[in-house]
Amino acid sequence: MPDTIPHTEEAVSASPAVEQSSGAAAPVEERTFADFDVRTDIVEALAAKGITTPFPIQSLTLPVALRGRDIIGQAKTGTGKTLGFGIPLLQNSVAPGEPNPADRPIGTPQALVVLPTRELAVQVAHDLETASAKRPIRILTVYGGRAYEPQIEALEKGVEVVVGTPGRLIDLMRQKYLDLSQVRTAVLDEADEMLDLGFLEDIEKLLQAVPVKRQTMLFSATMPGPIMALARRFMKQPTHIRAHDPGDESRTKADIKQVVYRAHQLDKIEVMARILQARGRGLSIIFMRTKRQADRVAGDLADRGFAAAPLHGDLGQGAREQALRAFRSGKIDVLVATDVAARGIDVTDVTHVVNWNCPDDDKTYLHRTGRTGRAGKKGTAITFVDWEDLARWALIARQLGLESTEAVETYSTSDHLFADLDIPTEAKGTLPKDKRTREGLEAEELEDLGGPDGGRGAKDSGGRRERGDRGRRSGGERGGRSGRGGRDSERGDRERTDRSEREAERPARTEKPLGDEATGERPRRSRTRSRTRRVNGEVVASSSEEKGGQPAGEGRPRRRRSRGGRGRSGGGSGQAGAPQES
Numbered sequence: 001m002p003d004t005i006p007h008t009e010e011a012v013s014a015s016p017a018v019e020q021s022s023g024a025a026a027p028v029e030e031r032t033f034a035d036f037d038v039r040t041d042i043v044e045a046l047a048a049k050g051i052t053t054p055f056p057i058q059s060l061t062l063p064v065a066l067r068g069r070d071i072i073g074q075a076k077t078g079t080g081k082t083l084g085f086g087i088p089l090l091q092n093s094v095a096p097g098e099p100n101p102a103d104r105p106i107g108t109p110q111a112l113v114v115l116p117t118r119e120l121a122v123q124v125a126h127d128l129e130t131a132s133a134k135r136p137i138r139i140l141t142v143y144g145g146r147a148y149e150p151q152i153e154a155l156e157k158g159v160e161v162v163v164g165t166p167g168r169l170i171d172l173m174r175q176k177y178l179d180l181s182q183v184r185t186a187v188l189d190e191a192d193e194m195l196d197l198g199f200l201e202d203i204e205k206l207l208q209a210v211p212v213k214r215q216t217m218l219f220s221a222t223m224p225g226p227i228m229a230l231a232r233r234f235m236k237q238p239t240h241i242r243a244h245d246p247g248d249e250s251r252t253k254a255d256i257k258q259v260v261y262r263a264h265q266l267d268k269i270e271v272m273a274r275i276l277q278a279r280g281r282g283l284s285i286i287f288m289r290t291k292r293q294a295d296r297v298a299g300d301l302a303d304r305g306f307a308a309a310p311l312h313g314d315l316g317q318g319a320r321e322q323a324l325r326a327f328r329s330g331k332i333d334v335l336v337a338t339d340v341a342a343r344g345i346d347v348t349d350v351t352h353v354v355n356w357n358c359p360d361d362d363k364t365y366l367h368r369t370g371r372t373g374r375a376g377k378k379g380t381a382i383t384f385v386d387w388e389d390l391a392r393w394a395l396i397a398r399q400l401g402l403e404s405t406e407a408v409e410t411y412s413t414s415d416h417l418f419a420d421l422d423i424p425t426e427a428k429g430t431l432p433k434d435k436r437t438r439e440g441l442e443a444e445e446l447e448d449l450g451g452p453d454g455g456r457g458a459k460d461s462g463g464r465r466e467r468g469d470r471g472r473r474s475g476g477e478r479g480g481r482s483g484r485g486g487r488d489s490e491r492g493d494r495e496r497t498d499r500s501e502r503e504a505e506r507p508a509r510t511e512k513p514l515g516d517e518a519t520g521e522r523p524r525r526s527r528t529r530s531r532t533r534r535v536n537g538e539v540v541a542s543s544s545e546e547k548g549g550q551p552a553g554e555g556r557p558r559r560r561r562s563r564g565g566r567g568r569s570g571g572g573s574g575q576a577g578a579p580q581e582s
Contacts, residue, residue, distance in 0.1 A: 036062040039091050041134040046083075049130055055080035055376070057243040062087060065217060070235045073219040075243035081189065082127045082346075085217045089113070089185045090128065092215070093160045095137040107158025108182040114166060114206060116193040118143040118317065119324060123346040124189065125163040137161060142168045142178075145317025146449045152177050166194065166202035173209060183210040191220040191227050193367070200226060207234045221366065255373040257380045258402065259420050260393065261410035268356070268384060269300050270412035270429045275354065275382060276306055276334060277427040277435075282351035283327060286336045287368045288312075289357045297356065298336040305431035307438030308334035318449045326444035333438055339364065348374050354382045358389035362399040380421065383407075 032052050034043045036059075046052065054062065057075045061084035065071055075081060093110045094100050104110060113128075115121045125141040132139070140154045142164035151168075155177050162169070162178065172178035186207065188194070194203060207216075216235050220227055231238060263271050276284060288294040291312040301308040309323045309332050326332045328347055335345070350372045359365040365383075372379025385393045385407040397405035410417050418425055 031059065033062075033087070037066060038062070038087055042087060042090060042131050045131055045133040045135075048133070051083075054083070057081055057241070058084045058087075060241045060243070061085065064239045064241070065215070066091065068092070068215050070215060070238035071217045072223075072231055072235070072238045072240045073217065073243075074221070074223060074241070075219075079243055081219045082124055083131065085113075085187045085189070085219065086124070086128050086131055088215075088217075089161065089187060090132050090135070090137060092185050093137055095135050095160060096158075097136060104184075105182055107160075108179050109159055109162045110182055111161045111185040111187070112169075112180060112183050112206070112210060113161070113163040113187040113189060114169065114194070114203060115163070115189050116165065116197055116199065118145060118165060119320070119345060120190065121163050121165055122321070122324075128161060128163065139163065142172060144168050145320075148172075166199040166206065169206060170202050173206070180206070180209045181211065183214060185215045185217070186210050188216075188218045188220075191218050191230070192222045192224060192363075195224060195226055196363075200230070203230065204233075222363070255376070255378050256369055257378070258369070258383070258404075259380070260383045260385055260397075260404070260407045261417070262387065262390070262407040263384045263410050265386070267412050269297065271384075271410060271417065272297075272301070272354065273304050273306070273429045273431075274412055274417065274423050274427045275352070275421055276301070277431065278352070278421045278423045280351065280422065282333070282349045283330070283347060284334050284352040284354065285345065285350060285368075285371050286334065286354045286356055287359075288336060288338055291338060293356065294336045294338055298334075301334060301336070304429060305433070305436050306334050307332040307436075307440050308336055309441040311335055311337040313338065316449075318447045321449075322444050322446045323441065326439075326441050329444070331439040331443045332441050339368070345371050346374065347371075348377060350374070350379065351377075352380045352382065354384070356384055358383065358385045358393050359396065360392075362396045365396055365400065382421075 030053060032043075033046060033054055036054070057073065057079050061071060061073055065085065065088035071085075073081060073084060089111045094102075094104055094106065096106050100106065113124060115124060121141050121143050125139055128139050138159040139161040140151065140159040140163070142151045142162060144165065144167055151172065155172065169178065173180065188203060194200070216238070218227070218231060218235065218238070261271070272286070286297065288297060291314050294310040294312045298308045298310040309326060311320060311323045315323070323332070323335065324345070327335045337345075353369050353372045355365070355368060359368060369381040372381060383393070390407060393407060394405050408416065412429070417423065418427075
């Protein structure tokens with residue numbers, strides 16, 4: 001494999017022009033998916049959902065990917081990358097009952113999509129199911145938090161596409177349930193996020209398990225060194241595609257209005273209550289630094305009449321999916337989340353994103369604010385910056401190329417708050433009862449997914465929390481500490497599997513005391529004070545014999561002393577020479 005990547009570069013702009021590496025500009029006509037030789041059934045399935053015109057990243061990706069070329073796609077979050085790799089992936093797969101000129105084994109996975117988080121895996125699988133609705137292609141989503149049995153059963157019945165997170169994929173592959181020997185298309189989505197979460201080694205294992213002759217597509221918002229090194233090892237002359245807007249040189253999307261406030265801690269909830277009453281507000285996500293904050297703020301907002309729910313790593317997978325389903329369906333319109341959800345929520349109707357605290361770095365800011373302004377829609381990103389975080393925010397703003405870096409001091413009664421966000425002047429700290437029209441979280445059914453944390457809380461099963469929920473510094477939380485983020489918790493599945501296997505091999509415990517044979521260690525020696533008592537020079541009794549009730553000689557047994565009664569011998573009303581009852 002060459003040390004450097006021979007590749008071509010193409011860049012697409014949001015305006016009707018394409019810049020290629022030569023610098024020439026060519027006009028681009030608005031085209032439909034049918035113009036790219038996409039299968040008719042895929043075009044019809046997308047049209048049934050109102051999707052007919054590709055986004056810029058899709059317009060450049062499809063011609064290259066449909067020819068089977070390797071691709072490195074780089075674009076801002078929310079620009080439509082999923083169909084960019086999803087359509088070629090589906091078109092290159094053979095479903096049961098379809099012509100199979102290459103004589104591929106039907107039922108063995110032909111495509112693999114690897115993603116960093118559970119929520120993103122669910123969303124991508126849903127998009128692929130939408131595009132393949134008119135074909136009998138079987139798509140399986142695998143990730144931690146759910147029981148193994150349904151996933152294993154689906155693999156045994158046969159699937160064409162597997163979408164999952166690295167940890168559970170490795171588990172199933174190691175247990176010989178997941179066969180990657182027939183994979184023809186491998187996709188790594190949000191590769192930089194998987195790098196941040198420590199999944200690089202797992203990704204390499206998965207890519208080593210798929211055939212060398214394959215198509216590989218890698219998508220990432222940024223291209224750090226380890227990602228480029230990964231591409232050198234596992235990709236063949238990839239085409240590097242970048243989507244950008246020539247009129248928007250900042251790293252944030254131009255469709256997002258960004259405001260920054262310096263709010264007092266005790267007044268934040270009042271400010272937030274007014275922001276949530278802004279005219280035209282749709283779904284909203286409030287990003288927190290810690291799990292405790294998420295629970296507290298969600299509870300405070302619910303008490304004020306808002307349909308709010310928390311989403312963080314201490315919730316079981318069932319509760320997390322319940323919150324996301326309620327959010328997507330509109331039963332709740334406020335999601336109070338940690339960074340466990342920053343990459344997993346792909347909902348086009350999110351109009352407002354709020355950073356309750358200053359993000360730790362520019363990448364965290366991009367991933368959070370990228371939840372709004374998706375699919376060409378407008379959005380608003382609001383950031384609260386505390387006094388001690390002003391220097392950090394100034395650095396983030398410079399790195400992102402934001403026009404305004406000043407955090408304006410703001411209170412719940414500030415006039416500019418109402419003007420900036422189009423909030424009615426009569427808005428107060430609670431939602432009027434006539435506007436409380438959402439059904440709420442309890443209207444969404446809580447599923448028992450059968451996994452170790454499939455219920456309400458992640459600690460339901462023996463009090464264990466998955467290792468993946470212990471966050472990274474650039475994220476949200478770890479045990480209530482600030483500056484830690486939730487992450488995908490797949491590695492915890494492997495640890496539990498290994499641990500359960502080891503425990504199964506151990507001999508059963510017995511009720512008898514542990515000695516040398518049971519522990520392999522020297523038993524602890526019990527300490528006794530064996531003073532010998534003498535009367536007129538003769539041995540009367542030893543302490544050990546007293547305990548056994550056997551006198552050592554003809555003298556009287558040793559009298560037990562107590563300090564609780566009258567006299568030093570502690571006998572109360574007993575005789576001085578008689579032994580005390582025990």
